Amino acid sequence: MSIEYRAAVLHGVRTPMRIETVTAGPLSGNDVLVRIKAAGLCHTDLEVITGSLRYPMPIVLGHEAAGIVEEVGPEARGVAVGDHVILSWNPHCGHCSYCDRDLPILCETYLAHGPKAAAFDGAYRARLAGGRELGQLMFLGAFAEYCIVADHQAIPVPKELPFDRACLIGCGVMTGVGAALNVAEIGYGDAVMVIGCGAVGLAGVQGARLAGAGAIVAVDLDDKKLDLAEKVGATDRINARSDDAVALAKAKTGGRGVDVVLEAAGQPASFRLSVEAVRLGGQVIWLGKTDVESEVGFRWGSLMGEKRIRRSSYGGARPARDFPLLARAYLDGRLFLDELITRHITLDEIVAGFAALEQGKAIRSVIMF
Numbered sequence: 001m002s003i004e005y006r007a008a009v010l011h012g013v014r015t016p017m018r019i020e021t022v023t024a025g026p027l028s029g030n031d032v033l034v035r036i037k038a039a040g041l042c043h044t045d046l047e048v049i050t051g052s053l054r055y056p057m058p059i060v061l062g063h064e065a066a067g068i069v070e071e072v073g074p075e076a077r078g079v080a081v082g083d084h085v086i087l088s089w090n091p092h093c094g095h096c097s098y099c100d101r102d103l104p105i106l107c108e109t110y111l112a113h114g115p116k117a118a119a120f121d122g123a124y125r126a127r128l129a130g131g132r133e134l135g136q137l138m139f140l141g142a143f144a145e146y147c148i149v150a151d152h153q154a155i156p157v158p159k160e161l162p163f164d165r166a167c168l169i170g171c172g173v174m175t176g177v178g179a180a181l182n183v184a185e186i187g188y189g190d191a192v193m194v195i196g197c198g199a200v201g202l203a204g205v206q207g208a209r210l211a212g213a214g215a216i217v218a219v220d221l222d223d224k225k226l227d228l229a230e231k232v233g234a235t236d237r238i239n240a241r242s243d244d245a246v247a248l249a250k251a252k253t254g255g256r257g258v259d260v261v262l263e264a265a266g267q268p269a270s271f272r273l274s275v276e277a278v279r280l281g282g283q284v285i286w287l288g289k290t291d292v293e294s295e296v297g298f299r300w301g302s303l304m305g306e307k308r309i310r311r312s313s314y315g316g317a318r319p320a321r322d323f324p325l326l327a328r329a330y331l332d333g334r335l336f337l338d339e340l341i342t343r344h345i346t347l348d349e350i351v352a353g354f355a356a357l358e359q360g361k362a363i364r365s366v367i368m369f
């Protein structure tokens with residue numbers, strides 16, 4: 001059976017999203033219909049709005065969401081109607097050459113169909129009122145009352161986890177905490193620098209804390225974000241607008257530089273800072289993104305000696321394993337999520353919500369349904 005629901009539809013770069021009634025379904029194969037309860041406004045959505053990340057239109061954005069399973073397709077496994085779920089934007093086939101190498105983020109089917117904003121089988125699930133096919137960003141499209149996903153994108157979590165906190169785990173928190181716990185090799189007592197204290201960076205600070213870092217140096221241009229970083233576990237703060245982050249990092253570490261840098265600002269200056277501030281033999285993990293056509297430069301001397309530099313886009317996520325662990329960590333008081341929520345908004349306030357994100361006035365605005 002097809003369903004009708006309200007969705008925020010983006011028709012072009014830098015045009016305001018419109019709330020429209022769209023149609024989706026019926027479910028087939030391993031489809032799962034999820035009633036969205038909360039969705040976070042993430043920078044990657046903003047990159048599609050501003051055109052620094054290119055996707056076909058019309059499209060429904062939203063890839064950080066949680067909700068309730070309302071219906072399952074005939075072949076869906078692992079989820080049941082009524083489950084509370086966090087949605088993953090990394091479906092993967094499990095048997096291509098990259099999946100065989102344990103790199104689901106590079107799954108060939110994922111990479112083939114993601115840029116088309118299609119569902120995981122390459123087809124489209126939702127339609128505009130006139131019948132035109134409607135894309136879903138990153139296999140989700142969660143700025144809508146409903147969303148059809150593949151079964152393994154819907155990860156059941158405990159029902160006592162509030163939806164507004166749960167949704168954050170689906171992108172920003174997974175990316176930041178995962179970079180520290182799954183991607184970087186942080187030794188007990190290591191000095192870790194986190195550049196950029198938005199949602200991903202604040203999660204990175206917490207991942208470093210959970211990994212046993214001895215010093216966690218938060219870097220940002222905004223004192224309010226640095227206050228939040230200290231609340232969630234940073235031991236030191238640097239406002240790079242007024243202070244020399246490289247000199248301070250070296251002063252803190254006997255002149256060597258920090259052991260690990262998690263870059264989560266996505267600015268050419270922060271990519272350069274990341275390799276200047278890390279010690280010889282240290283690790284740099286790039287999480288931030290800039291315009292796909294922009295160039296980033298480095299002082300060659302900052303790359304001398306051995307340094308390990310990695311780019312990670314989802315914190316080494318294995319959602320079926322990691323989402324329940326992160327949910328548990330929140331419920332046990334080890335992971336702070338309340339601090340990441342700047343405000344709750346409605347779907348009708350989405351355009352203003354993205355304006356606040358672009359102006360740096362929000363860590364996370366969360367749409368409640």
Ligand SMILES: [Zn+2]
Pocket residue numbers: 092093094095096097098099106107108109110
């Ligand atoms: Zn695959």
Ligand SMILES: [Zn+2]
Pocket residue numbers: 042043044045063064171172
């Ligand atoms: Zn995101």
